[in-house]
Amino acid sequence: MNIRIPRGTQDILPGTSEQWQYIESVIHDICRRYNYSEIRTPIFEQTELFQRGVGDTTDIVQKEMYTFEDRGGRSLTLRPEGTAAVVRSYVENKLYGHVSQPQKLYYVGPMFRYERPQSGRMRQFVQFGVEAIGSADPTLDAEVIALAMDFYKELGLTGIKLVLNSLGDQESRSSHRQALIQHFQPRIDEFCEDCQSRLERNPLRILDCKKDQDHPLMETAPSILEYLNESSQSYFESVKECLNQMGIDYEVDPGLVRGLDYYNNTAFEIMIEGKGFGSITTLMGGGRYNGLVEEMGGPESPGIGFALSIERLIMALETQNIDLPVVQNLDCYVVALGKEPANKAAAIVTELRRAGVSADKDYTFKKMKGQFKVADRFGASYTAILGDNELEKGVINVKEMSSGEQQEVSLEQFVSYIKHKLEVESE
Incomplete structure (x- = not known):
């Protein structure tokens, strides 16, 4: 269905x-x-x-x-x-x-x-x-x-x-109401059913009618400003x-x-x-x-x-072709190569998020090239690469996407390193 x-x-x-x-x-x-x-x-x-x-x-x-x-x-x-x-x-x-x-x-x-x-x-x-x-x-x-x-x-x-x-x-509206009734009543049969029903109940609503807005009596209707x-x-x-x-x-x-x-x-x-x-x-x-x-x-x-x-x-x-200053870029995307690095990456992105950094990783088993394409699509400011070798050494390679510069950072210092880089950029 x-x-x-x-x-x-x-x-x-x-x-x-x-x-x-x-x-x-x-x-x-x-x-x-x-x-x-x-x-x-x-x-x-x-x-x-x-x-x-x-x-x-x-x-x-x-x-x-x-x-x-x-x-x-x-x-x-x-x-x-x-x-x-x-x-x-x-x-x-x-x-x-x-x-x-x-x-x-x-x-x-x-x-x-x-x-x-x-x-x-x-x-x-x-x-x-x-x-x-x-x-x-x-x-x-x-x-x-x-x-x-x-x-x-x-x-x-x-x-x-x-x-x-x-x-x-209320006093002004009452006077204006009577003037509207006297104005529309002689030709009210030329108006739609809604306007006809409103003549006695609330004639002011006639002025707001979309169907009869071009009727000549609309233009000559008494103005409320004359009855204030x-x-x-x-x-x-x-x-x-x-x-x-x-x-x-x-x-x-x-x-x-x-x-x-x-x-x-x-x-x-x-x-x-x-x-x-x-x-x-x-x-x-x-x-x-x-x-x-x-x-x-x-x-x-x-x-x-x-x-x-x-x-x-x-x-x-x-x-008016106004683009709102919407920030959609991701702070950091973690590229993981291998089963153990992928498990570690899940913990790393969680640490980043808890530290106030927007972060994500791959969940569809893409190869490295595919993961970098996703990072580009998200507009990631930094991409961190973690493979078996890096995991064994206790480090992670961090790439600054705007400049292409890459630096090896210890896993223990990684979250604070990213936070510092983002704070410097925002100053």
């Missing part, structure tokens, strides 16, 4: 997985510098979490979730995004009572959405996201945005653009002023609404400009979600965050 990988998933093979590891190392480092701590939540949660947290009117909940019933009859869903699960954990573990507020958290992990696979969009994909919960300070919005911008820039991406909008507070009350307008101005002081350029787009129901006030996306990236130009998105913690049963705790796809990031890096 020929079993193949499920559609919309991928195997990340050696040679590529090192890129992922490097990106993840940058994530951990930049979050450390911004004082964000890692949180890890389950891959599946109760379905109600996403229905309440993401929103019944979203495409994610209506069409894209992987939902199943377990043996106990409970409805569970593979997580389609990270924010709802983090907020659930924040409430359940009473992180709102922690002495350090806001709680500044980040996560990296797989998400699942049943949608049409395409370049940069998978059914299982990996998200990096941050959530800062417990403060309504507009400078925190700017900090979250700065973290995202710095992350992309540290990986070498150019032509990235920050797009901002404000969705306003004084408080919402002041908040938005503070966010922009802080970004100005940070030296972060941005563009205000009144049509940016984001695809999840929990956003309010600040909403943002980072896009990539330039040819070769296909139809998908948005790299990441995020925004403020005051009220979501209360929806999950917690106390009033304003929050803001973002999420980005690692797959889409890698696609952007490839488009």
Whole structure:
């Protein structure tokens, strides 16, 4: 039986997985510098979490979730995004009572959405996201945005653009909601079934519809910026002023609404400009979600965050021909000639590894020439040759691959010799 990988998933093979590891190392480092701590939540949660947290009117909940019933009859869903699960954990573990507020958290992990696979969009994909919960300070919005911008820039991406909008507070959104209903209602029958069902439930979602994005009413729809009350307008101005002081350029787009129901006030996306990236130009998105913690049963705790796809990031890096500084070379490869030397070589590579040196040996009974080819393939800095004669003398021949120089070293001193040579090279 020929079993193949499920559609919309991928195997990340050696040679590529090192890129992922490097990106993840940058994530951990930049979050450390911004004082964000890692949180890890389950891959599946109760379905109600996403229905309440993401929103019944979203495409994610209506069409894209992987939902199943377990043996106990409970409805569970593979997580389609990270924010709802983090907020659930924040409430359940009473992180709102922690002495350090806001709680500044980040996560990296797989998400699942049943949608049409395409370049940069998978059914299982990996998200990096941050959530800062417990403060309504507009400078925190700017900090979250700065973290995202710095992350992309540290990986070498150019032509990235920050797009901002404000969705306003509850009062502002209510006024805008009525204006949208009045705008779309006379011709709502010209829109798709999803938009028709959203007219009364959540008309803001109509603006996010991909099917009807070219309808003339979309271009003339009332802007949320026209309905911001004084408080919402002041908040938005503070966010922009802080970004100005940070030296972060941005563009205000009144049509940016984001695809999840929990956003309010600040909403943002980072896009990539330039040819070769296909139809998908948005790299990441995020925004403020005051009220979501209360929806999950917690106390009033304003929050803001973002999420980005690692797959889409890698696609952007490839488009711009950016080679990540991934180190794949082996420090030392031990060439063993004969049964007894092969047994000794197994012990030697173990000693090297325990000393912090990356090392390997042959396990397929290749002759010396073949073993040297493998050492070259691994990019070994040093190759150590051990035969019966060397074993009898208690020595090993060490060859520096870059210069071709060869030196006989006692077996007792071999590990310290290699460590010293590598330390000198790294200085």
